[in-house]
Amino acid sequence: MNDVLKITDLHVSVEGKPILKGVNLTIQKGETHALMGPNGSGKSTLGLVIMGHPKYEVTSGSIELNQIDILEMEADERARAGIFLAFQRPIAIPGVKMADFLRHATSNVRNPNRKEGEDLIAMKDFRKELKSKMGQLKMNTEFARRYVNDGFSGGEQKRAEILQLAMLGPKFAILDETDSGLDADAVKLASQSIAEIGREKMGLLIITHHDKLLESNPPEFAHVMLGGQIVETGGAELAEELYSNGYDRIRTKYPDASADNTAMEESETVGA
Amino acid sequence: MATDTNAELGEIQKYDFRTESEAVFKARKGIDAEIVNQISDMKNEPDWMRDFRLHALSVFESKPMPEWGGDINLDFQDIFYYLKPTNEQGKSWDDVPEEIKDTFEKLGIPQAEREYLAGVKAQFESEVIYGSLKEDLTQQGVIFTDTDTALREHPELLREYFGKIIPTEDNKFAALNSAVWSGGSFIYVPPGVKIEFPLQAYFRINAENMGQFERTLIIVDEGAQVHYVEGCTAPMYTTESLHSAVVEVVVKKNARCRYTTIQNWANNIYNLVTKRAYAYQDAVMEWVDGNLGSQLTMKYPAVYMMEPGARGEILSIAFSGKGQHQDAGAKLVHCANDTTGQIISKSISKNGGRSSYRGLARVEKGATNSKCSVVCDALILDDQSRSDTYPYIEVAEQDVSIGHEASVSRIGEEQLFYLKSRGLSEAEASTMIVNGFIEPLVKELPMEYAVELNRLIQLQMEGSVG
Numbered sequence: 014m015n016d017v018l019k020i021t022d023l024h025v026s027v028e029g030k031p032i033l034k035g036v037n038l039t040i041q042k043g044e045t046h047a048l049m050g051p052n053g054s055g056k057s058t059l060g061l062v063i064m065g066h067p068k069y070e071v072t073s074g075s076i077e078l079n080q081i082d083i084l085e086m087e088a089d090e091r092a093r094a095g096i097f098l099a100f101q102r103p104i105a106i107p108g109v110k111m112a113d114f115l116r117h118a119t120s121n122v123r124n125p126n127r128k129e130g131e132d133l134i135a136m137k138d139f140r141k142e143l144k145s146k147m148g149q150l151k152m153n154t155e156f157a158r159r160y161v162n163d164g165f166s167g168g169e170q171k172r173a174e175i176l177q178l179a180m181l182g183p184k185f186a187i188l189d190e191t192d193s194g195l196d197a198d199a200v201k202l203a204s205q206s207i208a209e210i211g212r213e214k215m216g217l218l219i220i221t222h223h224d225k226l227l228e229s230n231p232p233e234f235a236h237v238m239l240g241g242q243i244v245e246t247g248g249a250e251l252a253e254e255l256y257s258n259g260y261d262r263i264r265t266k267y268p269d270a271s272a273d274n275t276a277m278e279e280s281e282t283v284g285a
Numbered sequence: 286m287a288t289d290t291n292a293e294l295g296e297i298q299k300y301d302f303r304t305e306s307e308a309v310f311k312a313r314k315g316i317d318a319e320i321v322n323q324i325s326d327m328k329n330e331p332d333w334m335r336d337f338r339l340h341a342l343s344v345f346e347s348k349p350m351p352e353w354g355g356d357i358n359l360d361f362q363d364i365f366y367y368l369k370p371t372n373e374q375g376k377s378w379d380d381v382p383e384e385i386k387d388t389f390e391k392l393g394i395p396q397a398e399r400e401y402l403a404g405v406k407a408q409f410e411s412e413v414i415y416g417s418l419k420e421d422l423t424q425q426g427v428i429f430t431d432t433d434t435a436l437r438e439h440p441e442l443l444r445e446y447f448g449k450i451i452p453t454e455d456n457k458f459a460a461l462n463s464a465v466w467s468g469g470s471f472i473y474v475p476p477g478v479k480i481e482f483p484l485q486a487y488f489r490i491n492a493e494n495m496g497q498f499e500r501t502l503i504i505v506d507e508g509a510q511v512h513y514v515e516g517c518t519a520p521m522y523t524t525e526s527l528h529s530a531v532v533e534v535v536v537k538k539n540a541r542c543r544y545t546t547i548q549n550w551a552n553n554i555y556n557l558v559t560k561r562a563y564a565y566q567d568a569v570m571e572w573v574d575g576n577l578g579s580q581l582t583m584k585y586p587a588v589y590m591m592e593p594g595a596r597g598e599i600l601s602i603a604f605s606g607k608g609q610h611q612d613a614g615a616k617l618v619h620c621a622n623d624t625t626g627q628i629i630s631k632s633i634s635k636n637g638g639r640s641s642y643r644g645l646a647r648v649e650k651g652a653t654n655s656k657c658s659v660v661c662d663a664l665i666l667d668d669q670s671r672s673d674t675y676p677y678i679e680v681a682e683q684d685v686s687i688g689h690e691a692s693v694s695r696i697g698e699e700q701l702f703y704l705k706s707r708g709l710s711e712a713e714a715s716t717m718i719v720n721g722f723i724e725p726l727v728k729e730l731p732m733e734y735a736v737e738l739n740r741l742i743q744l745q746m747e748g749s750v751g
Contacts, residue, residue: 064706067698088705089714097706104703108721114707117717121708129713160721177707 016042016079016095016184018063018216023074025055025062032058032277034241035074040185040216045230047252048220050238051260053278056220057101059238060187064098065091078184092118093125095184099174099191101220106161111173114161115143115180122181146179149209150202167194175203178210185216192225204229227252237263240273300518300549304388304491308410312367314494318342321464324367328433328467331440341453341463348457354643355581355610359555364496364527366465368410374431375415385409392518394487401733403482404429408499409489411467422480428473429484432500435471442473446502450533450589451561458557458583462498462531469499469530472513474540479510483545483731488528490519490554496527503533505540505568514734517548517556518578525580527555534562536570538592543571547734549741550579552608560586561616567594573729576603576613577741585643587616590624590652600726601630602738604745605638605670614643614675617659619652619685630661631723634670635745643675646689650681658688664722665695666715716746 018040025033033055040046048056062069063076065088076083083091106114120133133139143157150172162170171194178186192200207217207230219226227249235252237245239260244267245251255263264271310327312320321342325335350357375381378395389395389407398405404418406429413431422429428439436443453463470486490497505511519526528550536542542562550556556579562570572586588597603611617626632640642661663672674691696718704714719742720727727735 064702066702087711088702089708089710092706092708100703100706104697104699106700106704106718106721108724109717114704114717117709117713118704118707121710121713125708129710160724181707 016216017077018096018185019075019077020063021075021077023059023062023076024072025058026070026072027068030280031072032069032241033062034273036241036243038236038243040218042184042216043213044234045212045217045219045232047227047232047235048218048238049222049235049252049255051274051278054238054274055241055277056238057189060098060189060218060220063187064088064096089121092181092183093122097178097181097183097186099171099178099186099188101189101193103162103165103170103174105163105165107163109161110158111161112140112143112157115157115177118177119180122183143180146176149179150176150206152176168196168199171195171203172199175206179206182210183215185218187218187220188226189220190222191219192221192223195225197225200225201229223256239263239267240270240277242270244270300392301520301551302391303520304384306370306382306384306409306491308368308370308492309372310367310369311365314365315362316342316364316366316461316465320366324465324467327367327369330436333444334436337448337453338464341460344453345457345460345464348460350457351583354583354612354641357555357557357581359525359527364494365492366496366498367467368492368495369412370409371412371414374413374434376417378415381415385414388489388491389415389487392487392489392516394485397485397733401482401731402485403480404484406431406470406486407489408468408486408497410492410495410497413468418484422478425478426475427478427480428471430471432469432471432502433467435502439471439473442504443502446504446533446535448533450535450563451531451559456559458529459531459559462500462529462559465496466498466500466531469501470503470513471501472503472511474505474509474511476506477508480512483512483514485514485516488515488517490526490528493522494524494526496529499530501530501532503542503544504535505537505542507537508539509537510541512543512545512731514545514547517546517550519551519554521551522553525553525555528558529555530558530560532558532560534560534570536562536564536568538566538568540565541569543573544586545573545575545730545734547575547577547738547741548579548582549577552578552580552606554579556582556584558582558584560584561589562587562597563589563591564595564597566592569596569598571598572600572615573726574599574601574613574615575738576601576611577745579609579611581610581612583612585614585616585645587618587645588626589618590620590626590655592621593623595621595624597624597626599628600729601628601642602723602726603630603632603640604742605632605634605640606745607636607638610639610641612641612643614641616645617647617657618645619648619655619657622651622653622655624652624655626655626657628659628661629726631726632661632663632672633666633719633722634663634672635666637669639671639673641673641675642691645677645679646687647679648682648685648687653682653684655682656686660690662691662722663693664719665693666719712746716743719746
């Protein structure tokens, strides 16, 4: 069966305030989707909601993975079911070594029924695989002994996210501005790494302001988000247009969504 | 989560078992001059020690209960102060009465001894019932025995040092220990002898309403080196027991001593302990203090830096669960110039537990060019739990460097979500965050103890979430 991630009329609030207002999006295995839009449009929220962040309340709509509703699942169950989110701002876990963290993560995702305290994947195999994946990403092996995201530079954080993507091999991956903070070479490596995992083996949702990742991963679909809705969907040419010309045309065409977006953007600024 | 609960029960049972052991002598409950005399008689002690005890009894009786720290609801007359489990101390485990040997087998002591220890003492109730020391260390003049035997065999060392680091008048519980002390370790390391593997003592309270009052004295002579480790457990009873030890350490010129404690008392033990070291010229004293379990722990290992170049380091870990209060910390006293002290404290509170850091950094007149750094971090796992910090800083000199940093954090929703988004269950994620929090301390421990501490933390964490 072909894997499908299907989001239907998704409405999401934070502390009673609506953020997503009816998002529809279907991603099939092997497809790459670009999700673009101005600040505050709800792109990152969508990524976090798909992953199951407890802060967001889904007020209506559904998210289905292969026709199974995942909204009732905890984030770890979703991860084990094959969903992955590369965080825009990865969280530091001081004192926890990358290798230990990744070994637990990999064990759980590959053996979704694994219970706490049960065997982890064999150390020898794990080390070998980790070393080879780190090699592909041109990461120093010392990286595995560092604490998760603790004191990482922006580029290191993003590489570490790609490394996790490579180790976990999900069915669907959401990359939230994974290209920001990376220089051109690093973006190339990240793209190669995604190619290595096999774009045809998973569905990709790439959230981006830039076109760096999209250059080497040309999307079949591009979506524009504005004011908590996907207002327009097209092909790679739409992504190119938005990258070159910005969102003026979109804002003019969808004045209501644009007004919503402006309001959300402002409250985001106040909140920050 | 049924599996976790089973695992937890299995783990708790590991310590929570009671040995049916007939004591060969049990003093009646309560404390008075008659009991103190009886203990001294039983031990056939010299007069100076009997006088020391009786004086301590009067100090104990005259001192009020401390008004700071935790709530102590103890009826001192409802405790057994002396319980002698066996007549002879074993030199081989085969000499130890079967049921007591079985206790220590279950705790894994003989195995640890075979694998990585240079010597072992095992104390059951009031007396050390087993002792060993590697032959080559004996030949080099190392003494590792129980303090009662040391009093008989090395009276000159005891007269010189016993009660000199921690005077009887120091505090109420030091006075209590001085009156009724029994057992504990005595270590003497001759000049220049460096003991590679740790010496370990294990303290086990088995009886209900028991008071354990071991007395430990360690003397590390010039240029010598030792690592001493103690472990402590007890089964769970409905009424409280008391553990009140006094530990005195002397680290002479250029010597080095590390004292590691991993205590995992049952949740109805009052653990009120006084630990203090004197470090002389260029000597290094390190306390590594892991406090899990107990109902109330009040313990502040101290290093007095007596001569120039002395160094004191204290690493303290406290974990408070339901119904527990860990009032733990450290003291650094700079008595001479060019001395360096460091305190690193990490505390974790969960399920309504309370952790307090209480610490003293004191620079005396004349201790110029001293450096003192205190870092205490607290991690709170839920809204019911509590953490407090009571730092005391007293500085009588200008030319010194004192640093104090404190942080309190809660396990963040964002950290949990990040780990869960990678497939870790909530329990796994919390345990990982807690282990990460104490990692800087755990990595200082020898591997076996690091594994043990991580296992104990895991045990504390299980069932705490979800």
